[in-house]
Amino acid sequence: MAFDISLGINGSTTVVRLEGELNDREVQSLRRVVDQAVAQGPRRLVVDVHALDALVPAGLRCLAFAQQHLPATSHIVIEGASPVLHDRFRLAGLDRSMTIVVRDEQLVGV
Template structure:
């Protein structure tokens, strides 16, 4: 599935929706949206990864950049993370600085 991404907001939260397979060719698009999300100074950044099938290491670095450049006290949540994404975030040392909700936990919570 082709990678798509969109950015929206609701109140003081910014939502970054990711879908498909993020390849190296798509990283520039993700980085642009991450820059916009960080620039909007949200109190909470929600990355909706429920429809994300794959993410290259450069995509993980973009998420790390977002987390590092958010204002102190801003919560970053990765919702719907696949096991592969969760492991990639853990290898990058990011699971301690953001909330990661796995796809299974998200589906169970919705039931």
């Protein structure tokens, strides 16, 4: 599945939606959108990964970079992570600096 990314702003929350397979060729697109999101200085940056099938390590580094460049009062929420993606975030140590909400696999496709 092709990779797609979108950015939305709602008050003090910025939402980045990721869909498909994030491979090494697509990381630059992610970086550009994440840089735009960080520039907004949101209190909360939500990364919606409900429809994300794959995430390469460079994508994890990009999100870690975003966390480091947000204001200290800001927080990143990873919304809708599959158990596999949750494990990747945990192994990268990002579960200590971000809130990771795992999707209910029983509800996928309902």
